[in-house]
Amino acid sequence: MPITISITSVSSISPLGDTLPGVWAKYLSGRPLLRKIPAKGGSVMAGALPERLLTEVRDLKYSRPNYNSLDNSVLFAMLAARKAVLQSGWEREDVFGINIGSSRGAADLFEKHHSHFLETGKAALLSSPSTTLGNISSWVAQDLKSTGPDISHSITCSTALHAVLNGVAWLRAGMANKFLVGGSEAPLTPFTISQMQAMKIYSPLDDEYASRAMDLDKKSSTMVLGEGAAMACLEAGYNPKAMAVIEGIGYATETLTHSVSLSSNAHCLQKSMKMALDGTPLNEVDAIIMHAPGTVKGDMSEYNAIRKIFGEKLPLLTTNKWQIGHTFGASGLLSLELALLMLQNDTFIPSPFYPQKQDRPLRKILINAVGFGGNAVSILIAK
Template sequence: MNTNKISITAFSSISPLGNTTEEVWANYLNENHCFSKQFLDQQETSVAPLSSDSKKIIADVRESDIKYKFLDDSVLFALAASRKAVEQAGWSSDDVFGINIGSSRGATDLFEKHYKEYIDTGKAQTLASPTTTLGNISSWIAHDLQSVGPEISHSITCSTALHALLNGVAWLKSGMADKFLVGGSEAPLTDFTIAQMRALKIYSRIDQDQESWPNLAFDFEKTQNTMILGEGAAVCCLEAGETENAIAYVTGVGYATEVLEHNISISAEATCFQKSMKMALKDEDLESIDAIVMHAPGTIKGDLTELRAIEKVFGTKLPLLTTNKWKIGHTFGASGILSLELALLMMQHDVFIGVPFGEKQDRKKPIKKVLVNAVGFGGNAVSILIEKR
């Protein structure tokens, strides 16, 4: 079997943009952001939560098995997305497929609740440990889908989901598997998580209204950090070779880690991104790359260093550049796979989704090849090149 290309045969997500492909695309076509106010960390805070319709779906998932009542939202989000993706791909419990769903924080809300109860009472609940381990996301998906293949969970901070995709590609190219379900899930809208981001001085303090845009991801001249957290999950089905039901192909993967200058920073010209992009683009004519979906979290340094890295790799002839964090916020470990969703949709519809307050870019050709970037604390970058079928 020719495994030079890896087929993406299905994709599913649940996020502030919605829970169906049609709803997600409709929301990308408008210029409204998904932020609202919640009382977190003892004050009103801009966040991007799931829609009320999506929350009903999660409630239904929780009620679908008595054991699911004790699970964290990060697991339930991933269950909802995985069920739909596997159905779309036509996989059944008779198929042997691998699972790699990662998360930066894992069972954040549940862990905080269990820990508070322990502090208050001096006792831990029986299920406190098994329901808050990072591995319980992929384990419960395997249970739900009755899968018997390998299942992996990991955290590589904000590049977690694209590292899951890297893992899936590696298994498929090695011949150790023919199919892999990969993605990321995050439910970080909790008091302690918000407090941690505020302590880092990176959380947005801009008032939430349409004129001011509370998250200024892709504004390279901003004078304050504007990161906002969102929640959600997304997964895709990967299959070795070129399949008839492919919606796109993975044609290049790249990764790199750089020496830490600071716990949360990357170098001034994002050396890790330069290396990951060059690896993913190894055999490509740079002028054939039509667009890049940037990581661009909305911080001053994070956005600018990635732009500098892209300029170093592509020179003066830049592809179209965009990001989705101005709209849905930063979903930590799920962010890379949600960026991949935007790339897939732009290719499918041949429509470029730019940033409304960004500089207008001149589009000259169809969107057939898109590069997707992600990076996390620790300078661990991933770049994935996808190509239209």
């Protein structure tokens, strides 16, 4: 039998807030948290942090001389990581691993440094170290004074759940006893938004329901970007104080016809779900947190994949992207946080575009993530 993996804490910073009670209250409100932000040629709807949290981020940035050159993707990760470690009761002298990923990394700083280079022909002194993807985990490790391994990676939108996979692998291999895993994303930049618009997947809607993630009848894509970070603390073995345990992990990659598409039945998600559910009766899965990016093909292909696995008797299905936008590399861990809160409170949070009612206690929830490149991850957690 594989070693049990306990999730001893989860913490985030996002449009939902930065405390578990506050995040849960926002979920219970059933209201989107999207607002207009400036963009090239006008404005777009986005899941931006509230001003209170942006102030906290700025305070952290200028709290130490060597922090003022860091991108928000790093600062978001620091704030979420500090709270996750504190909630788990990990001590400063504890040796634990860190794996925090990001799809885009230091997008804002990179754009600014590149603009400076185009204008002057010279790169700024810290342009290289401050824009490498690896600085997310390394700076979190410095901030926490961790002496264990620190890893950063990008596997596009499934990045955060791949961090969970890596943490589980290290723990089950006996190479660590504790691992901090997560994702951080600060993509609300002119070039990043423009890239999504060029692909014709960014939502043209300008109301609070601009993201129609899980609206399976929509005729055009409505992806909306969001920003934030989320972290979870994993421990080898069963911890009686754990929020949940990881019962199954799955992963897969499918051959694509071009660089961003999924097959109509999302074969990679089918494979990852089957792997995560190995040995688990399908009727024991109470809910699925879908990746559901808000695109026509992305939402429907995942729904088709779920039906291929579960048949006509589907678990409860939901997503949080209609509420906070798509946070790219952080999205999988924010979905895991929603799953943990639903388990803790035994309350299902439905999507307004796919309303369902809970009719039994929540004990097992499956979380999906999939990204550009046809890579998928599924995590099964249990109360």
